Amino acid sequence: MNSRPWTAAEFEARLRAVPEHAYHDRHPFNVRMHEGTLTPEQIRGWILNRFHYQRHIPIKDAYVLAKLDTPELRRMWVRRIHDHDGRRPGEGGIERWLRLGEAAGLDRKELLSGEGVLPGVRLAVEGYVNLCRLGSPIEAVAASLTELSAPGLMRTRIDAFERHYTWISPDGLRYFQNRIFQGGQDSGEALTLVLQWARDRTDQEKAVAALAYKCDVLWSLLDAVDREYR
Numbered sequence: 001m002n003s004r005p006w007t008a009a010e011f012e013a014r015l016r017a018v019p020e021h022a023y024h025d026r027h028p029f030n031v032r033m034h035e036g037t038l039t040p041e042q043i044r045g046w047i048l049n050r051f052h053y054q055r056h057i058p059i060k061d062a063y064v065l066a067k068l069d070t071p072e073l074r075r076m077w078v079r080r081i082h083d084h085d086g087r088r089p090g091e092g093g094i095e096r097w098l099r100l101g102e103a104a105g106l107d108r109k110e111l112l113s114g115e116g117v118l119p120g121v122r123l124a125v126e127g128y129v130n131l132c133r134l135g136s137p138i139e140a141v142a143a144s145l146t147e148l149s150a151p152g153l154m155r156t157r158i159d160a161f162e163r164h165y166t167w168i169s170p171d172g173l174r175y176f177q178n179r180i181f182q183g184g185q186d187s188g189e190a191l192t193l194v195l196q197w198a199r200d201r202t203d204q205e206k207a208v209a210a211l212a213y214k215c216d217v218l219w220s221l222l223d224a225v226d227r228e229y230r
């Protein structure tokens with residue numbers, strides 16, 4: 001027999017508890033990034049590998065979009081693709097990440113080539129894309145709720161970069177500045193949907209599990225980078 005559903009407040013608390021314990025801001029590589037002890041080579045290795053994640057975000061969002069069955073929901077979700085791809089060449093999050101790479105001394109051709117992306121990073125990103133491709137709408141949307149923790153992390157990261165990595169021009173940090181607002185908007189919308197859609201305890205548990213899986217994706221990405229750039 002199914003357990004009783006959690007109340008909306010209980011369910012929200014369970015969702016919020018997942019990234020509080022398992023978000024990648026606690027990963028030793030990220031901790032060292034914020035402490036200012038990473039070398040330029042380590043920072044560049046992170047930027048290059050994280051680009052693989054960034055360029056797959058609009059791809060996974062296209063899979064999520066295809067699961068939404070009303071114009072209202074699709075209009076809301078399609079904004080995420082525009083946020084990353086921009087509406088014209090030279091705009092959007094992917095372009096800003098390329099500029100971050102350039103500000104750190106990486107060639108954009110090198111970033112776009114995908115060379116040097118670690119196998120563990122490829123697998124982690126593939127895991128997230130496949131969850132959004134094959135999972136239910138509630139799982140795909142719940143997985144994005146790591147973004148509940150992203151705006152706070154962006155503020156700390158900008159502060160750390162401005163303090164410790166002054167060899168990167170401040171213009172390169174525009175990606176992170178934009179994500180403070182975008183991450184807040186994305187996660188607010190996603191949380192409303194997940195709370196609305198979960199009808200029973202099975203849905204609720206699947207949403208929590210999808211969010212935990214997404215934390216593992218981000219954690220594994222940093223594990224791979226940390227191991228390679230010792």
Ligand SMILES: O=C(O)c1cc(C(=O)O)c2c(n1)C(=O)C(=O)c1cc(C(=O)O)[nH]c1-2
Pocket residue numbers: 057093143144145146147148150153179
């Ligand atoms: O730098 C980060 O720590 C970080 C984390 C996350 C996240 O928590 O998933 C995202 C981003 N950045 C990000 O830039 C981004 O566009 C993004 C989209 C999503 C998502 O799951 O839809 N997460 C994140």
